[in-house]
Structure formats: C-alpha cells, structure tokens
Amino acid sequence: MKAVFFDVDFTLIYPGPALQAEGHRVFCEPHGVDIDTSRWEAAVRGASSLLHSADQLYDPEIFIGYTRRILEGMGGSGPGLLPASRQIYDEWAACHHFSLYDDVPETLRRLHGEGYRIGLISNTHRCLTSFQSHFALEGLITAAVSSSGHGYMKPHASIFQAALTLTGVAPGDSVMVGDSYSHDIAGAQALGMRGILIDRSRATGTAQPLARPDAPGCAVVSSLHDIFEHL
DSSP: OOEEEEOOBTTTEEEOGGGSHHHHHHHHGGGTOOOOGGGHHHHHHHHGGGGOOSSOBOOHHHHHHHHHHHHHHTTOOSTTHHHHHHHHHHHTTOGGGEEEOTTHHHHHHHHHHTTOEEEEEESSOSOHHHHHHHTTOTTTOSEEEEHHHHSBOTTOHHHHHHHHHHHTOOGGGEEEEESOIIIIIHHHHHTTOEEEEEOGGGOOSSOOOOOOTTSTTSEEESSGGGGGGGO
16 A cells, blocks of 8 residues: 545544534624524534535535525525525635544654655645645645545546546555545545545444445544554
8 A cells, every 4th residue: 555545524624613503603693694503413414415416526506505505404594595605615615614633643644654645635625735734734745636626526536536646656556534435435446446434423442343334345443543454
C-alpha cells in the first residue's frame, strides 16, 4: 500500500454549534424563518436522499436544496427559506465552523512518517488548501481534490482517478477512508482501490472489526487509529 486517501467532512472534521440545530436557527432568524430545533435529527434524516445525484455532477443547488429541506423539516417556511439556505451553504465552506477529530493529527503524521502518500477527496466547495492551513496540516498532504473544483462528486470514478493521478499511485496500491459506504467506499472499490469505512458511532474501545453487512468488501473501524492494521 502506497497511498491513503481520506474523505473530509465527518471523517477528518465535524461541524460545530454554528452548523447544528441552534446555529441554523440563528442563521434563519434574520431571514424571517422560524424553525423548531427539536426536530433537527429527523429533518436531517429526511433530507439525506437529496444528496444522491443521478449524474454525479457537482451542483451547489443540490446542497442548497438539501439545506432547504432540513429547514422545512424543522417547520421553516416563507420567502426567507432560500436565502437562509444559501447562507448556510456558504457557511459550510468556512473552516472555523469545524473541528478536527482527536485521532486525525496523530494518524496523518504517522502515515506521513511511514512514507505513505496522503490524499483528500471531498464532495465540498471548501478550499482544501485553506483547510490544510487552518488545521496546521501543511506538508502532510500530497494531493487534494474537491468535487466543486473537479466537476464530479463521489462516487464518480473520475474524482478518484484525478486524486490517484496527482499522487502517482495505481488503484491497487491505494485505500480510501471515509464515513459513507455509497459515496466514499463503493466508488473507490469500483476503480480497484481498497476501502476502509469509519463508523465513529460504533466505537468499541478496541481495534476489533465491526460488523456492517451494508458495507461489503471493506474493513470497518471506529477510529482512525485502527486503519493501520488494514494497510
């Protein structure tokens, strides 16, 4: 194995309060949109299907529509829905709204120290150069490809191939680590890469494999510290 590629959102970073239920309420208020924060989790689940694009082309309207559906699921309505959704979409690109998971810095530094090439492949409009700078990851990342810059979103084969080309590594010598089987793992596997699914919600406190029947052909871990036994 020569290269390890990572998804970014919910694999390396997680959103802070500004992009959770109460933050959405604050963003909505100036637009005259009233939402019920107690309906947050159900609204997010109800909107998730909108993130699956048939043609896999990057389109900001996919994410703006997803955000609008969340706000509607929390009871939001009226002409302010669209501008509120656009503002939240814009805020999602701001690194200061996010934090690194605790296992990220040590994992990336260990990979780099052991000679692995590290890549980022993200369905985002966030600047991945700014991401590296903000989180003090400069010098660790060999290649970074965002769907907004590339044009296609995961699981389209071309975004994985673009990252492989930048790192100079063949699919069979690489592994993709991400939190979404359908977007991160299945797309990588289709190209001949290996996959490691991270499921932080199923932390066991050990490095024992986690059972995920819906994630065939890939290792499942609850912490990035556990990926090394699968490389």
